[in-house]
Ligand SMILES: Nc1ncnc2c1ncn2[C@@H]1O[C@H](COP(=O)(O)OP(=O)(O)OP(=O)(O)O)[C@@H](O)[C@H]1O
């Protein structure tokens with residue numbers, strides 16, 4: 452049901468060919484690892500699939516038979532797509548708790564601050580903040596969190612969307628970068644839980660041990676094109692993949 456497919460997806464910024472002709476399928480109940488050297492188009496690929504960057508050409512297949520040639524970020528909850536950002540994006544001047552409530556209630560940030568929230572939404576917020584271990588900071592402003600706590604808050608936001616049934620396809624853009632080992636372990640557990648719940652999980656990551664541990668399938672991007680696709684051990688032993696990384 453929640454397979455996500457791209458057909459000949461292309462995104463060029465003037466002369467920069469960030470993504471060229473990518474036809475890829477992401478399956479439910481699987482973690483797809485997306486790897487590639489810096490600047491190979493991983494984040495741009497996610498941006499085109501989450502309405503952040505318009506597509507130059509090609510199409511995206513979502514929610515069974517819907518075929519899109521343009522996608523805007525406001526539509527993401529409708530298609531059940533959510534994400535975390537490589538450079539964490541939070542509502543900095545809102546509390547940790549409100550950062551969760553603003554996405555689950557879909558009321559916009561202004562109303563979210565002033566309206567009373569239902570016990571249902573509060574219970575979800577408490578559950579996900581406890582899951583990632585930052586409930587004790589729920590009244591703190593997001594801007595005052597540490598780097599690792601900020602990353603965990605973004606992950607909690609994804610979990611909250613999942614709890615309310617609005618996250619079937621989830622993109623994680625380098626969620627482990629800068630995390631302490633215990634947090635790495637926690638994030639991996641969460642990835643596996645999402646997979647076992649049947650979510651379509653896409654993980655962009657540079658740490659190959661994590662890619663090996665978690666990925667059911669790996670795709671390798673090189674200069675915006677698909678270099679390799681398949682089982683992690685097979686793909687990571689390919690000479691052209693190793694060379695693409697060493698050639699950075
Ligand atoms: N908004 C933009 N305008 C112009 N060029 C861009 C823009 N966004 C990305 N690019 C270019 O597109 C290419 C792919 O960048 P992207 O950030 O997608 O790579 P990445 O694989 O995520 O790299 P990293 O591993 O460093 O995060 C790069 O050459 C980058 O400079």
Ligand SMILES: [Mg+2]
Pocket residue numbers: 493494495537
């Ligand atoms: Mg990136």
